[in-house]
Amino acid sequence: MSERLAVVTGASAGLGKTLARTLLERGWHVLGLARRDASLHGDRYRHERIDLADFDAVESYFTQRFPRDHDLAAVERVALVNNAGVLEPVGLLGNVSLADLARAMAVNATAPAWLAGYFLRHARRTRLRILDISSGSATNAKAGWAAYCMSKAALRMAGLVLAEEAQTPGEGGPARDVAIISYAPGMLDTEMQQVARSARPADFPGVQRFIDVHARGELIPPERPTLEMAELLERDDLPLYSELRYTP
Numbered sequence: 614m615s616e617r618l619a620v621v622t623g624a625s626a627g628l629g630k631t632l633a634r635t636l637l638e639r640g641w642h643v644l645g646l647a648r649r650d651a652s653l654h655g656d657r658y659r660h661e662r663i664d665l666a667d668f669d670a671v672e673s674y675f676t677q678r679f680p681r682d683h684d685l686a687a688v689e690r691v692a693l694v695n696n697a698g699v700l701e702p703v704g705l706l707g708n709v710s711l712a713d714l715a716r717a718m719a720v721n722a723t724a725p726a727w728l729a730g731y732f733l734r735h736a737r738r739t740r741l742r743i744l745d746i747s748s749g750s751a752t753n754a755k756a757g758w759a760a761y762c763m764s765k766a767a768l769r770m771a772g773l774v775l776a777e778e779a780q781t782p783g784e785g786g787p788a789r790d791v792a793i794i795s796y797a798p799g800m801l802d803t804e805m806q807q808v809a810r811s812a813r814p815a816d817f818p819g820v821q822r823f824i825d826v827h828a829r830g831e832l833i834p835p836e837r838p839t840l841e842m843a844e845l846l847e848r849d850d851l852p853l854y855s856e857l858r859y860t861p
């Protein structure tokens with residue numbers, strides 16, 4: 614019973630790929646989910662190419678194939694890292710399409726919330742850590758970023774709801790070892806920042822700040838917060854719910 618399993622969404626790039634690599638180096642088994650491959654290797658890494666906005670594919674994978682491949686009762690610690698995320702559509706409300714808005718909500722909030730519930734229900738006999746990758750945009754409004762701000766706010770609220778559900782009778786009660794962490798990693802040097810600074814000012818009036826932060830070399834390499842994230846997943850002294858952010 615010494616196996617630790619981390620399910621990392623968005624393991625093909627950026628923060629998720631760096632975290633998956635860090636967890637592998639620390640001895641975790643990792644299941645990475647993304648549309649693209651991750652080019653991560655080793656006996657303890659498995660990858661599932663999946664689009665989180667394809668709800669049928671997500672549900673059928675977790676209700677049918679995942680339980681055959683991973684015996685949650687046999688692992689000592691399970692971590693779900695809700696990391697996959699999209700910034701687009703970038704544009705003023707009314708200019709972005711309803712379908713694109715809904716897709717961003719699906720990837721950034723709806724599928725992660727469902728996954729968190731899945732693990733709360735199914736990882737009953739192990740320590741469970743749910744790490745929701747958040748952003749200042751969960752609480753700060755930015756013109757042109759409705760999809761991102763709304764979905765990050767929804768993901769934060771889903772974590773708060775899950776913390777309530779984790780304490781209800783039938784879910785194991787407060788004694789169950791569950792920790793839900795909403796974690797803001799800071800402005801990272803990843804593909805998502807390229808998308809942010811390449812927006813037209815008409816679509817994202819605040820774009821210049823993102824161009825300037827990049828030009829000043831102030832973006833954070835994803836390796837920095839991943840160390841803290843891995844340590845959080847391994848800690849035993851966390852409250853049921855916490856909100857943390859990376860501080861350089």
Ligand SMILES: NC(=O)c1ccc[n+]([C@@H]2O[C@H](COP(=O)([O-])OP(=O)(O)OC[C@H]3O[C@@H](n4cnc5c(N)ncnc54)[C@H](OP(=O)(O)O)[C@@H]3O)[C@@H](O)[C@H]2O)c1
Pocket residue numbers: 622623624625626627628629630646647648649650663664665666695696697698699720746747748749797798799800801802803804805806
């Ligand atoms: N970059 C920042 O400055 C920053 C700041 C605060 C918070 N964050 C948060 O940090 C997390 C990681 O962001 P990042 O900067 O590493 O972004 P990134 O480099 O753009 O990587 C995003 C990851 O999400 C996956 N993804 C996107 N759409 C998906 C879908 N439909 N289905 C499955 N996977 C999907 C991508 O994989 P595929 O394309 O292969 O599907 C990729 O692995 C996000 O939650 C983001 O909101 C980032």
